[in-house]
Amino acid sequence: MLGTTLSIALDGVSGIPVYVECHIGGGLPGVKVVGLPDVSINESRDRVRAALANSGHKWRNSKVTFNLAPAHVRKTGTSFDVAMAVAVLIAYEKIKTRQVEGTVFFGELGLDGKLRSVRGALPALLAASRAGFRRMILPSENRAEATIPLGDGRDMEVLCAPTLQDVVAHLQGEESAVESVAVEHHHIAPSVPDLSDVRGQGVGRRALEVAAAGAHHLLFSGPPGAGKTMLASRLPGILPPLAEDEALEVTSIHSLAGMIDPSAPFCRFPPFEAPHHGATAAAIIGGGSGLIRPGAASCAHRGVLFLDEAPEFARHVLDQLRQPLESGSITVHRARGVTTFPARFQLILAANPCPCASAAGDSECVCSSIVRRRYLAKLSGPLLDRIDLTIGLLPASRHQLLDHDTNEESSKTVLARVIEARERAAHRWAESGAVLNSQVPSHVLRRHWRPSGEARGILEKAYDAGLISGRGYERTLRVAWTIADLAGRGEPAYGDVAEALGFRNRATGMAA
Structure with a gap:
């Protein structure tokens, strides 16, 4: 069973699209992450497992392998958590592949299934938009950055979700607390002495x-x-x-x-x-x-x-x-x-x-x-x-x-x-x-x-x-x-x- 989702790896102020693949097969039960992950991504295994369990999705006792491609790009940070969790649910056949087509996931997971804010949401949005993806899901705590205009036109839909269960419900077409965020124009000048x-x-x-x-x-x-x-x-x-x-x-x-x-x-x-x-x-x-x-x-x-x-x-x-x-x-x-x-x-x-x-x-x-x-x-x-x-x-x-x-x-x-x-x-x-x-x-x-x-x-x-x-x-x-x-x-x-x-x-x- 294989599930694939999209995320963004940050390199300075640039972003690189990353395919998050999850394979569930036979062998000794365990979780392995490959594709040049850092320590925080290796720790994602425990966050994803706990978040899925606390969101009502049972973790199966099997061998799970995550691959973050392209493998030559080093991946750092906790922003791959949501993409990894959704990839697991696709492999479990709880979400269909067509439901996540062209969707980028970027956010950290808490053990209770809440989506937590991450740094670099705006560079990730810009990278996803320039790569031609049609939709991106961010934590609700990153809503402020989701309102920023991305330059010449904004064809990509930006969504903010409070929990993993809301993400799943939205992808399945059910009622959820996921919000479609519109561009807001901010013109508040900083207070500067005269x-x-x-x-x-x-x-x-x-x-x-x-x-x-x-x-x-x-x-x-x-x-x-x-x-x-x-x-x-x-x-x-x-x-x-x-x-x-x-x-x-x-x-x-x-x-x-x-x-x-x-x-x-x-x-x-x-x-x-x-x-x-x-x-x-x-x-x-x-x-x-x-x-x-x-x-x-x-x-x-x-x-x-x-x-x-x-x-x-x-x-x-x-x-x-x-x-x-x-x-x-x-x-x-x-x-x-x-x-x-x-x-x-x-x-x-x-x-x-x-x-x-x-x-x-x-x-x-x-x-x-x-x-x-x-x-x-x-x-x-x-x-x-x-x-x-x-x-x-x-x-x-x-x-x-x-x-x-x-x-x-x-x-x-x-x-x-x-x-x-x-x-x-x-x-x-x-x-x-x-x-x-x-x-x-x-x-x-x-x-x-x-x-x-x-x-x-x-x-x-x-x-x-x-x-x-x-x-x-x-x-x-x-x-x-x-x-x-x-x-x-x-x-x-x-x-x-x-x-x-x-x-x-x-x-x-x-x-x-």
Whole structure:
């Protein structure tokens, strides 16, 4: 007796259709799972047996073999439980094969037969839809993800079931608590503090706007209370919403990480991740045993990764960000396989100038030059060379702080300028496929505009003085383009290049 069902194996944010075959035959009673299963799938044998028994289906004392095909793909997680249970019932001839044709099952089983939520429901839905399957059954606890629109058309029916018995009843055409879930459009914007709360800090506000317009990386340094964290936390408020395909990609990563908010499951706005400085490399980059999970860098994809108190992070953790800052992805290698996660994030760093970090600044600093150098050395030269804007903040003046009547510019006003600048950049780079100045390929950047006159002169002097590297030269050009876009100019002027170059060297001893 043979029963076959469909499920999805996850590999990063991608999904691979898997045929779950169950053969019941003669021989010594027992249950065997083949097809490169991990420990959690081998434990499925006991969950499936108990769930079937507690759902009114007697487990026969026979030899049962499960095969998860294709056999060369490693399967991890508990999401195959429902498919395995239904395959058993098909082999028992309690469900007909035609009743499950084109149906994908994805969910974990409790011993009492309840369907429990699993991570990665959205990537599984996308994989099933792209593979052309007509129906997918998820646990009711994953209903929020089932309501997310899957892109261009949604021909696949998505069902949510609370228990295994409800799944069986639905397949048999009987009354059940299985719900057919319709697409819901979620437009709940996250609560983000407004830029008008920041008093003074004209240079910091300008740098934040430039960073938002071009998706440039930014470092704020300065004494405590200068406004580093305050400015960084307001960056999401001046970033435009994500396009639908970008939102699907971001939400898929959050689904794998178990970060879906049931009240607003579709991430239409750029994410903001701010891990504690005690975070490990695996927490930032991703990893784990068994099913590899995305880290904070991937969860910040298409958004902001903010590392407050950056020198307090372990240096090897910070240096592991160097590669994804260039490639926009993170590849985690394990003996059992390789997994790649998207990680095109905007890095924002905040750092005190020294460990004592006196609010009065350097005049009250008690740290020796060696201590200060060792503290800032946590931010390596190669990492800083990838930072586009390096800003040294001074505390707001007494007048700015005590003036309660002046209204600072709001996030809404700055956002309008950022959107206009991004539209100019997207139109200019349309043929290259890039939409942001920070992402345009180098050969396109060099071909489109060549500095001349005074602009070329200051770049030559900066390079000869060792203030910029070859990478720094290109990043200066990208920032200059963003400044020109904000001003509505067709190409960077001398002042744009000078400002961009100044942004790379504003914090003494920290710019590369």
